[in-house]
Ligand SMILES: Nc1ncnc2c1ncn2[C@@H]1O[C@H](COP(=O)(O)OP(=O)(O)OP(=O)(O)O)[C@@H](O)[C@H]1O
């Protein structure tokens with residue numbers, strides 16, 4: 001076929017993209033999203049501080065935010081070591097959950113039989129309360145850190161597996177026909193069609209699992225108790241409870257919350273960066 | 288040829304159809320008469336339950352291919368939302384293992400042929416319905432197919448866009464002269480575009496009439512407004528009416 005035939009160009013033309021107005025490097029309309037929660041947070045902390053001071057509440061019942069902050073700074077050394085341990089377990093569990101979840105979902109997508117036979121066991125793993133099996137795992141696995149990692153992984157694994165399985169199977173059927181028409185191999189279909197189609201759901205699963213991995217790590221450590229070897233933030237909370245150092249308990253709790261929020265935001269950012277060009281969820285609507 | 292689905296629906300029965308090389312053929316019929324099913328059998332996506340499909344062109348024999356090269360345009364644009372227009376058009380070449388630079392060159396020229404030069408890096412969601420359909424057509428054309436199968440490609444578009452795409456399709460076809468099997472349920476579209484209109488009826492899906500449209504190409508807006516066109520449309524409409532009544 002000759003390639004020379006010229007059809008009239010469409011009148012529609014690409015609109016030059018309007019420059020997003022930025023203030024301090026952040027898109028202008030993103031500011032309320034940052035400022036409003038911040039204002040609420042500061043206001044509630046202020047109210048808390050005032051309430052504690054006015055009612056003369058002793059710090060071993062409810063410490064004032066200023067006391068918690070002072071404790072956080074004073075005990076930063078021990079707390080940061082614990083934070084680091086909790087972070088390690090959380091991220092290792094999340095990484096293993098993401099990797100294994102993805103691999104297993106790909107395996108499920110290869111054959112209905114594999115999915116039929118294995119999926120129920122994934123569900124069993126999901127519905128078994130982690131507090132109930134954590135003691136067993138801690139007995140069976142000698143290395144405390146590894147035991148904690150396994151517990152966190154069990155909690156974090158299911159959303160990634162089920163979401164990715166759904167995503168791999170939800171590629172547009174006409175597109176699958178098209179791939180068949182052009183005699184695409186299974187590998188081509190997997191990498192060019194099914195994995196990209198599953199990406200949004202995988203990332204949504206990852207975002208859920210990020211929080212769950214942290215919860216799993218904390219809960220498992222509570223169950224493991226004061227083994228003393230791996231002393232993450234949960235261990236600090238237990239320890240502070242025994243020693244009635246309530247401000248330190250709050251400081252550790254604060255670090256856990258901040259970690260959770262940061263994980264959530266970072267995974268959200270990854271999601272946005274990967275999907276911003278094409279997925280409906282990541283696209284700003286006009287008007 | 289016949290087709291019965293596993294749930295027992297008899298979608299096609301006793302279909303006997305010859306398609307000439309380089310011909311522009313329309314399949315016209317009421318909804319549910321098995322047009323899409325017939326097209327999917329032609330494309331090899333599904334097997335007929337009885338009868339067979341023979342490819343008997345000299346070109347095929349010399350090349351020794353079991354099947355000619357196909358292009359398929361679905362009713363919806365069926366683009367990959369995560370890929371740019373260029374990557375979407377280049378997909379068939381990529382699946383065939385062509386090198387990146389070559390397939391991108393060819394995809395870009397296919398995009399230019401459907402009037403979308405300059406939209407290579409646009410993602411599908413930034414394109415209008417008509418533009419997406421053009422991308423879909425470019426993707427079907429990029430492999431230089433021997434046969435282009437189109438399943439109501441313009442059904443979801445407004446009339447103006449549809450007329451424009453009709454004209455563009457005709458000029459591309461006149462240039463390259465591949466075989467086109469075009470499914471539609473618009474009488475006007477089938478008469479305007481094709482050399483032969485095959486009218487189908489439902490329950491069970493079958494061919495009831497074939498009407499030749501012996502008007503030379505190029506056809507353009509003067510043809511669309513001519514008395515000849517109107518009388519042909521009337522003939523085909525009557526045929527379709529009989530098919531629905533039958
Ligand atoms: N996968 C399937 N399984 C069972 N029955 C089917 C299947 N696909 C189509 N059919 C049936 O076959 C018949 C013909 O369907 P087909 O999609 O070919 O119609 P069509 O002529 O393309 O209709 P339309 O103009 O609405 O697209 C219909 O009765 C439909 O219900």
Ligand SMILES: [Mg+2]
Pocket residue numbers: 322323324438
């Ligand atoms: Mg159809």
